[in-house]
Amino acid sequence: MTGTPHMSQTLRDNIAALSAREQAEHRGAPMSDRIAERITDFAGSMTFVAAHLVGYGLWIAINLGWLPLLPRFDPTFVMLAMEASVEAIFLSTFVLITQNRMAAAADRRAALDLHVNLLAEHELTKLSRLVERIAQGLDVPIDDLELNEVHKHVQPTEVLDAIDAPDVKGAH
Numbered sequence: 001m002t003g004t005p006h007m008s009q010t011l012r013d014n015i016a017a018l019s020a021r022e023q024a025e026h027r028g029a030p031m032s033d034r035i036a037e038r039i040t041d042f043a044g045s046m047t048f049v050a051a052h053l054v055g056y057g058l059w060i061a062i063n064l065g066w067l068p069l070l071p072r073f074d075p076t077f078v079m080l081a082m083e084a085s086v087e088a089i090f091l092s093t094f095v096l097i098t099q100n101r102m103a104a105a106a107d108r109r110a111a112l113d114l115h116v117n118l119l120a121e122h123e124l125t126k127l128s129r130l131v132e133r134i135a136q137g138l139d140v141p142i143d144d145l146e147l148n149e150v151h152k153h154v155q156p157t158e159v160l161d162a163i164d165a166p167d168v169k170g171a172h
Contacts, residue, residue: 029101036097043091056080114156121154 026034042048061067063074074080128150135142 025105033097033101036094037101039091039094040098043094056084118154118156125151125153 029037058067059074059080060077062070063072063077063080065072128147132142132147132151
């Protein structure tokens with residue numbers, strides 16, 4: 001990770017550790033999830049679009065009789081419609097599998113964020129009390145009315161209850 005001189009070593013170490021963890025989890029994912037992800041990656045590429053333009057274009061051109069050297073095999077395009085429908089079913093399933101895996105990873109990251117934020121809030125509360133005691137010991141006046149709020153620990157369940165309260169929901 002060269003080229004990041006302004007980042008602390010701790011931050012670089014954290015990035016490397018989380019990246020290694022993510023790669024290990026990807027390698028440890030079930031084979032079916034990894035296959036679905038690769039199919040989804042391919043289906044979301046311009047190569048996939050180009051292959052379909054060529055494939056469906058040829059199918060249509062042949063069956064409209066525009067290429068007389070090749071016999072028409074689906075003049076009513078019923079087989080094309082069936083093939084496209086089956087492909088859509090499978091592709092949407094692969095996309096959903098991949099999205100479910102991504103949602104689970106996002107949920108884990110959100111839980112990690114919550115826990116880190118709660119820990120940081122707890123530590124900042126302790127630090128504010130320490131700074132206040134130091135200020136008192138040095139006879140430095142503290143005239144910040146919000147300091148009492150900083151000394152209170154956040155109760156996550158109370159915050160969630162407040163967010164879920166009907167009067168708060170309507171305010172969004």
